[in-house]
Amino acid sequence: MLIPKQKPKAIITDVDSTLTERTTWYELTERLGGSSYAHADLFMKYLRGKISFQQVKKDLFKLWNTNGPVHKNKLIEIFRDIPLRGEAFSLINQLQEKGYSLCLISGSIEMFIDEIAKKFNIDHYYGNSIFHFDENGYWTDLDYTRNEEHLKIKQFEDFLKKTGFKDDECIAIGDGDNDLELFSRIPGIVVNPKSEHLKELAWQEVKYLPRVLQLLESIE
Numbered sequence: 001m002l003i004p005k006q007k008p009k010a011i012i013t014d015v016d017s018t019l020t021e022r023t024t025w026y027e028l029t030e031r032l033g034g035s036s037y038a039h040a041d042l043f044m045k046y047l048r049g050k051i052s053f054q055q056v057k058k059d060l061f062k063l064w065n066t067n068g069p070v071h072k073n074k075l076i077e078i079f080r081d082i083p084l085r086g087e088a089f090s091l092i093n094q095l096q097e098k099g100y101s102l103c104l105i106s107g108s109i110e111m112f113i114d115e116i117a118k119k120f121n122i123d124h125y126y127g128n129s130i131f132h133f134d135e136n137g138y139w140t141d142l143d144y145t146r147n148e149e150h151l152k153i154k155q156f157e158d159f160l161k162k163t164g165f166k167d168d169e170c171i172a173i174g175d176g177d178n179d180l181e182l183f184s185r186i187p188g189i190v191v192n193p194k195s196e197h198l199k200e201l202a203w204q205e206v207k208y209l210p211r212v213l214q215l216l217e218s219i220e
């Protein structure tokens with residue numbers, strides 16, 4: 001477990017199930033008329049090596065195209081509409097008012113993270129899955145980095161390079177296994193943990209987001 005050595009200047013936060021209630025991927029699949037259970041089942045098969053990435057994509061696109069091909073504008077509309085937890089709004093606003101630099105590092109969909117960053121004027125943000133569209137704006141493909149944990153570290157390093165912050169000046173917030181590597185590198189606050197491993201690595205554990213600000217303000 002890493003303990004903060006000084007008052008942090010930058011807060012690196014996960015998005016899915018930390019700032020949102022649910023996994024955005026499942027929310028998206030349902031809003032496109034597909035079953036999130038079928039989605040979860042397919043993704044599990046891919047992770048277990050039972051089907052290839054090409055195959056899982058093909059099967060998932062069948063779910064996503066349940067009601068016909070999906071246009072970019074439809075996706076933007078959905079991503080704008082996916083709610084954050086009520087308490088996430090106030091946490092983000094308060095952190096910004098107190099002068100912390102915020103950075104979103106998410107294993108979720110890049111387009112969704114872009115929308116949140118725009119909504120809250122967050123300068124630094126990184127997602128994982130990148131969507132591709134045909135010349136008419138219809139969604140046709142996606143890239144996904146399977147090693148989400150490690151991608152988060154690479155994105156964190158990019159953030160440090162761009163801002164000049166040092167590891168010691170940063171604290172992470174997260175909830176799941178893809179935050180493990182980041183929590184091994186900088187002190188972490190785990191929110192409503194889904195991951196026992198992450199709980200063990202975390203500096204602090206909170207059930208509700210407002211407690212995060214109290215913890216940060218308590219650091220000498």
Ligand SMILES: [Mg+2]
Pocket residue numbers: 014015016017018174175176
């Ligand atoms: Mg998460």
